[in-house]
Structures are given as C-alpha cells and as structure tokens.
Amino acid sequence: MLFNTKDILETTRMITENKLDVRTITMGISLRDCGHSDIKVTAQKVYDKICQKAEHLVKTGEDLEVELGVPIINKRISVTPISMVGESCDSNDYVTLAQALDKAAKNVGVNFIGGFSALVDKGYTKGDRNLIASIPEALAVTDIVCSSVSVGSTKCGINMDAVKQMGEIVKLTAARTADCDAIGCAKLVIFCNAVPDNPFMAGAFHGVTEPETVINVGVSGPGVVKHALESVRDGDIGMVAETIKKTAFKITRVGQLVAQEAARRLNTQFGIIDLSLAPTPAIGDSVAHILEEIGLESTGCPGTTATLAMLNDAVKKGGLMASSYVGGLSGAFIPVSEDAGMIAAVERGCLTLEKLEAMTCVCSVGLDMIAIPGDTTASTISAIIADEAAIGMINNKTTAVRLIPVPGKGVGDTVEFGGLLGYAPIIPVNNFSAEKFISRGGRIPAPVRSLTN
C-alpha cells in the first residue's frame, strides 16, 4: 500500500516537531503467588518473578522505538497491590517488599514500578494496615517505587478513617523526604474509584481481576493536538471538537500498534490503551496550552472547566474508535508541575486549588502534582482528599490526589523535582479548619444512583 506524501510528512512532523510519543508501556504482573509467612522469602519470590516476567520488556520497547521511529518514553511495571502479597507474612513492616520491588525494577531497567498499594474503600485488612503504615519509610528508602491507596468508590462510599490517616501519611512522607523537597509525596496517590489497569504512575497497580501478565499502553501528544488546532483558529467549537477527535484517533492508533506488537513479542496479553493527553514540562507538550489555543487568556480563567470538558470528551471519542480495548484513566491529565502551561498559569495567579478542583470534575484523574505550603495540617490535606474523593464517588469517575506539602517552604517558593516530574510554584491553601469533620472518622455511605439533580 502506497501513501501520499502529505500523510507521511504529517506523521514525521508530529514526531519531530510536535513531540508525539508513546508515554509508557506498562507491564502488569500478578504477584498473587508470592505470599509466604517469612517476609524475606516473599521478597525473594517477588524479586524473582518480576525479573523473570519483565526480562525483555525494556529491550522490546527499545526495538519498537527503532522500528517505528516513535519515541517510547517510559517502560514501567505494575504489580498486584502489595497489601495482598504481604498479608500472609508474619512481619508488620513491608519496607522489605518495597526494596525488593525497587531492586527488581532497577535490574530489568524500567523507569518506575507501581503497586505498593492498598485498597481500603470500605475498611482495612491486616495487610492494608501494615502497608499504609510502611509507606513513608518505603518511599524514602526506594527510588522508583510508587504507592497508591484507594479510599473510596461509587459502590462503597468513602472510608473516612483512611482519608484521615492518608492526610497524616502524606505529611509523614513529606517529613521523611524533607531533604529533597518531599519527593516521596510525588510517588504517592490517593484514589477514589481506582482502576485495575492504569499504566500511568504513580497510581498504577495490577488489579485482582487482571491476568497473570498484561501489557497496557498510555499514549500522549498534547503538542500534536495544539498544532492541529492552530489550523482551525476561525472555526466554531464544533470544528474544534472535530479536529481534536481526528487527532486523538491518529495518536491512539500509534499506541494501539505499539501495544499489540509489544504484547505479541513479550508473549503476553494486550490489556488496554489509556486514551490520555499526558503533558511533560517540555515546551510544546502542554495540555494548558491547548486550552489557551482554544481561546482562554490563561488556564484557570472562567471558561476553563467548559473547555476542558469538551477537550476531554473529544479525546475519548476519537480514541475509542482507534483502539480495540480502552481503559485505564483515559482523558486529559492536568498535573501542575508536569505541564509548562499549568505552571505559568499558577505563577501568574490565575490558577488556584479551587479551580483545579472544579477542573477535576470533567477530566481524567484529579489534583495532581500540586505543591502546597509545608505547614498545611494533616487534617486540611485529609479534607482536600475527602473533597476530591466525593467528586469521584458522586460522578462515578476516578479521582486522585497527589499533593506535595513541601517542608520549610511557603507560597512564593518553587520546588524542583526534575525530569518528567517537573517543577512547581507553591500554591496557597485555604486554611480554615475541617479538623472536627475529619476527626469523626467512619464511612460516608455509598451514594444513591438515581434522582441525579
């Protein structure tokens, strides 16, 4: 089959100028068969299984990168929530298991490994308690292990005991990694409606309904969408949505090709494509700049929520037809520190925590990579988690919180995380207290699913 030159040059331009890439190939690995009463034996089984199953993951990713000529930025691993793997151990301290994950991930050469996780939507098991208590130390002594805790869902309501505890855990993690601007908190996500097949960090884990191993792929391409929109500056919103759909289709087709081929070569199952617009701090790779291209003076101004809602919906509509299986977090991501346009919007005072919260109602995930003052109390962080979880619970969507209370820093300061994690100006937090609400504990009952007014 021959192509026309325009199509070919369009594809090469997307890659060379508009930063089209496949953000991640993530291999999910079940560790359900690694439990043992002796934690050292468990750690060894975990290490051995990951090294064996993911032995060729990085090489396969690199080969595909060469053949297809499209960058594949990250190769990652997600594993069964470690709260389940560690549950049969006699030890209460799961840091050993985090270290095994870290060592195995480094051995096979991946960028991150996710799954130091617990799912406590309705309550804790012994393993959940041990895991959550181990999080601050685990994130301090490892480099590429990511942790997540699910505290609620539409079906179960919100576990307010866990919400309270996670506020404290975020603070402890910040304190434990204070010497590097609380980097530990950048590897910790608190979810409502967590998904079992998310390829993106820090919230990836290999859910209990997943197969032995699986390949999930997250695509990217904010720069490609922005560039496409530059050609419809005089069009109405219908034309804008249509252009986004067509572009999302093309981006997703690349992801689908990579996912199918990676799964075939690794002799495993293709799971899902995550239809995402994932920004990086690089210029020309920003979701905020897409919103501004559509017609906002600065992301965060009135109109931002509506624009983002349209963008998110159009990305899904375009991507759905391009892939045979869609899942994960699918949608536009709005992490503050990882998006040059979002950072600029915060710096010019246009984008606040409250507006970000509103934006999370209509797009993928939630309050992501937001640096807040180090003196923010645990109960305030818990209250922000509760608000975000409530949005997810009521709207039947995934929401998440990844806040970084940076010790010793306040509004006006900036933190630098480096690499894909980027940098962020510290954003002000409303400090009126929710202490009494948070200290009550208990559970918010599951919501009614009709009478939705």
Place this chain on the structure above:
Amino acid sequence: MRVVLTVIGQDKVGIIAGVSNALAECNINIININQNIMQGFFNMVLIGDMSEATVSLQEAKEKVHALGEKIGVEIRMQSEEIFTAMHRV
C-alpha cells in the same frame, strides 16, 4: 518489512544518488520515490522493501543517518506500519 524514508533538507546535487546507493549497499529494494523541491528545500519520501536486506533496520538506520549528516540533510527511516496505523482505517 517495508520501510519509509523521509529526506528533508537544503537541495543540492546527489541526494537521491547518495540515498539509493546506501540502500543498494544494504540490498534494500526501492519500491516508490516521491520527490519535489519546495522553496529550495528538498523533500523526498521513499518506500523500500527490506525482505532481502543484508542488514538489520537498526544498522540501515545508522547508515542513512550518517549519510544524512555527511550531505547535510535529515533522513528518517521507519517501518511502514506506523503510517498504515495512522492513515488507514
């Protein structure tokens, strides 16, 4: 496997000769060439067949990259599959 080469850069004598010579050395057969000059810029899209090639895609890529640097044009080489995925439903 079929590959797509895109060559972009300042026009000069011998670009096609250089590229086709490099491909011949790898025993890559040329199926189609589409070339034009726009405002002094050389644009070429070439489709090659690697089924009888004597080198791997990685080696062929390195060879044409080196050639591109030598003659001052940008040469990319990719499997045809990415274009099929993106532009054919």
